[in-house]
Amino acid sequence: MTMKLAEALKVVQSAPTDAPPLQIALLCGFTPLHLETFLRAQLCKLFPGRFLDVQTGLYGDLIGNLQRVPGVAAAVVVIEWADLDPRLGLRRLGGWEPSQLQDILVEVKRSCDLLQNGMASAARNIPLVVCFPTLPLVPISFTALARASEFTLELRSCIASLSAALFHIPGVRIVDFQRLDALSSSRRLDVNADLSSGFPYTLAHASALAEVLAQLVLDPQPKKGLITDLDDTLWRGILGEVGVQGISWDLDNHSQIHALYQQLLRSLAASGTLIAVASKNDRSLVEEAFAARDTILRTTDVFPFEVHWGAKSESVARILTAWNISAGDVVCVDDSPMDLAEIKAAHPEVECLAFPCENPQAAYELLERLRDLFGKGKISQEDGLRAASLRANADLHRDVAQVSPDTVREFVHQIDGHLTLTSQKQPLDSRSLELVNKTNQFNLNGRRFQEAEWRNWLNAPDTVLVVASYRDKYGPLGKIAVIAGDLLNGGSTGKRKLCIRAWVMSCRAFSRLIEYECIRWLFAKLDVEELEFDFLPTARNTPMQNFLQQVRNAPAEPHCRLSHDQFMQNYPASSHSIEESPNG
Amino acid sequence: MVELESRLAICFATAFPELDPQEIPLVAMGSLASWDSLAGITLLSLIEEEFSLSISPDDVADLVSFELILDYLKKNYLPKLSPEEAQ
Numbered sequence: 199m200t201m202k203l204a205e206a207l208k209v210v211q212s213a214p215t216d217a218p219p220l221q222i223a224l225l226c227g228f229t230p231l232h233l234e235t236f237l238r239a240q241l242c243k244l245f246p247g248r249f250l251d252v253q254t255g256l257y258g259d260l261i262g263n264l265q266r267v268p269g270v271a272a273a274v275v276v277i278e279w280a281d282l283d284p285r286l287g288l289r290r291l292g293g294w295e296p297s298q299l300q301d302i303l304v305e306v307k308r309s310c311d312l313l314q315n316g317m318a319s320a321a322r323n324i325p326l327v328v329c330f331p332t333l334p335l336v337p338i339s340f341t342a343l344a345r346a347s348e349f350t351l352e353l354r355s356c357i358a359s360l361s362a363a364l365f366h367i368p369g370v371r372i373v374d375f376q377r378l379d380a381l382s383s384s385r386r387l388d389v390n391a392d393l394s395s396g397f398p399y400t401l402a403h404a405s406a407l408a409e410v411l412a413q414l415v416l417d418p419q420p421k422k423g424l425i426t427d428l429d430d431t432l433w434r435g436i437l438g439e440v441g442v443q444g445i446s447w448d449l450d451n452h453s454q455i456h457a458l459y460q461q462l463l464r465s466l467a468a469s470g471t472l473i474a475v476a477s478k479n480d481r482s483l484v485e486e487a488f489a490a491r492d493t494i495l496r497t498t499d500v501f502p503f504e505v506h507w508g509a510k511s512e513s514v515a516r517i518l519t520a521w522n523i524s525a526g527d528v529v530c531v532d533d534s535p536m537d538l539a540e541i542k543a544a545h546p547e548v549e550c551l552a553f554p555c556e557n558p559q560a561a562y563e564l565l566e567r568l569r570d571l572f573g574k575g576k577i578s579q580e581d582g583l584r585a586a587s588l589r590a591n592a593d594l595h596r597d598v599a600q601v602s603p604d605t606v607r608e609f610v611h612q613i614d615g616h617l618t619l620t621s622q623k624q625p626l627d628s629r630s631l632e633l634v635n636k637t638n639q640f641n642l643n644g645r646r647f648q649e650a651e652w653r654n655w656l657n658a659p660d661t662v663l664v665v666a667s668y669r670d671k672y673g674p675l676g677k678i679a680v681i682a683g684d685l686l687n688g689g690s691t692g693k694r695k696l697c698i699r700a701w702v703m704s705c706r707a708f709s710r711l712i713e714y715e716c717i718r719w720l721f722a723k724l725d726v727e728e729l730e731f732d733f734l735p736t737a738r739n740t741p742m743q744n745f746l747q748q749v750r751n752a753p754a755e756p757h758c759r760l761s762h763d764q765f766m767q768n769y770p771a772s773s774h775s776i777e778e779s780p781n782g
Numbered sequence: 783m784v785e786l787e788s789r790l791a792i793c794f795a796t797a798f799p800e801l802d803p804q805e806i807p808l809v810a811m812g813s814l815a816s817w818d819s820l821a822g823i824t825l826l827s828l829i830e831e832e833f834s835l836s837i838s839p840d841d842v843a844d845l846v847s848f849e850l851i852l853d854y855l856k857k858n859y860l861p862k863l864s865p866e867e868a869q
Contacts, residue, residue, distance in 0.1 A: 204792075204831060207797070231824075235824070397823075
């Protein structure tokens with residue numbers, strides 16, 4: 199159900215005007231009119247604490263608008279056919295004769311090249327959301343409408359080439375038409391409005407388009423973990439009743455939807471999503487089922503298995519502990535409304551979704567919903583390591599628990615740790631920003647950055663960025679820590695100091711003294727006398743508070759400081775090998 | 783008829799939130815500074831959305847006051863309703 203114009207105006211009018219501004223550019227060649235209103239309204243809903251300042255450009259000059267794009271948090275680029283050649287619009291007359299089609303194609307290719315260059319240049323500084331033509335082509339070709347012509351196929355090929363080229367540019371997010379088509383299924387072109395005001399969209403289409411565009415501006419963080427039930431969810435049948443050979447996930451038994459669900463879970467696991475099982479079942483029977491039947495989701499994709507007859511909410515609690523992530527990052531899928539209600543009562547932040555095992559159409563829509571919740575722009579090296587490193591972490595913590603507290607540091611000496619640090623600023627490294635915005639526990643202040651804000655800050659000459667990667671005998675963890683701050687002059691001895699404004703470390707890297715090695719390296723590498731921490735307590739950053747307390751011998755507080763001498767008195771040396779890498 | 787007028791008044795209130803409700807029936811383009819061409823397009827789009835009708839470009843230039851728009855709706859919207867809807 200798309201938003202009505204009246205509703206959009208009310209949302210915009212009721213937005214607070216004294217909130218921190220969020221500046222977004224809407225770049226198009228047509229009159230933005232109601233698209234601007236709808237986009238502003240959708241963004242108001244997605245960014246409730248911000249005042250939305252949507253800036254637009256000049257009519258009929260999309261490429262010029264791209265060149266003049268102001269310093270904003272993100273830019274939305276909406277391309278229509280008339281931007282590629284005015285003869286493909288309604289407001290300019292240049293002729294639709296067959297003899298002109300080739301010339302139009304040449305012009306379209308030229309415009310595509312200019313747009314590609316313009317967008318690549320703009321994307322260096324700000325994230326771009328790009329939408330390719332959504333309107334039907336004007337009746338320009340000599341073929342009947344139902345029959346594709348060489349001309350229209352060539353036109354669409356130009357668009358496909360441009361989108362493929364743009365896809366590889368960091369910071370560019372392209373609208374997927376399948377999603378837009380689902381939201382905007384009615385008439386899109388408003389001839390009256392286009393001719394009278396230069397706004398080519400029907401209200402319904404503008405509303406749907408704005409909804410999709412706003413989602414891409416938000417670029418929501420994906421959920422991190424999925425907890426699935428087994429019976430009548432991962433497979434059809436109650437294992438305890440029908441036995442190992444009675445459960446199914448195939449066409450013959452009319453249970454193919456469960457196979458598709460398993461296939462999706464396996465895909466999610468391979469993309470870095472954590473998958474766990476919470477099932478009221480006999481554990482040995484479940485182990486037998488996974489061993490004897492060729493499940494699509496493998497046991498190696500799952501960690502941990504919580505299989506017993508106890509409450510599901512207790513299973514979820516243990517899984518959250520094993521994953522060390524917050525309940526708000528987790529989705530539970532179960533066919534039992536009662537079990538979902540019990541989980542929801544104990545963990546209100548968990549998103550609980552019913553698996554409609556008797557309704558394949560509804561179950562398929564659930565698969566689409568899951569893809570939406572866990573969707574990510576790209577798969578990083580860390581995504582491939584996450585599940586394995588969690589398993590390894592469980593091993594490490596088991597081993598740590600077996601040694602006395604006095605010998606934990608000695609234990610860390612034996613794990614063959616290798617820490618790689620780089621101070622090469624890479625503003626387009628999405629993993630750094632992802633860590634800063636996602637990590638909760640070892641987090642200096644909980645501050646989150648917009649992509650453009652992060653890039654601009656890192657581009658400043660005195661900004662320092664340090665990224666740490668780590669591996670030990672329990673396996674590689676990938677990039678696990680980010681420290682960013684500003685170098686300032688004026689310590690008591692005239693030496694510089696580093697004001698650390700962002701410091702996060704993945705919880706997977708806890709218990710390895712990595713935080714101490716990062717600080718030691720900072721003092722040595724930057725030759726600073728003092729570190730100042732832009733610390734703020736948050737509901738979840740107790741590990742950071744404990745670290746600052748330990749290393750300073752004083753409670754953590756805003757703008758607390760740590761001198762080199764003070765640090766060395768409290769520094770528990772590890773035996774990690776430390777390497778400096780030019781590019782992380 | 784009363785419903786038609788109140789629905790139109792809601793469109794005006796949405797397009798021109800600064801107007802007091804009692805001012806709306808009297809408002810005209812010439813007497814309201816914020817009623818510029820852009821606001822006029824927004825107002826007519828709201829009316830098209832509210833009444834599910836399409837206003838002809840030839841009529842747009844004449845729709846410059848609450849009263850004139852109400853007359854337009856009486857002539858162009860009410861006759862298309864079924865007798866039950868018109869009541």
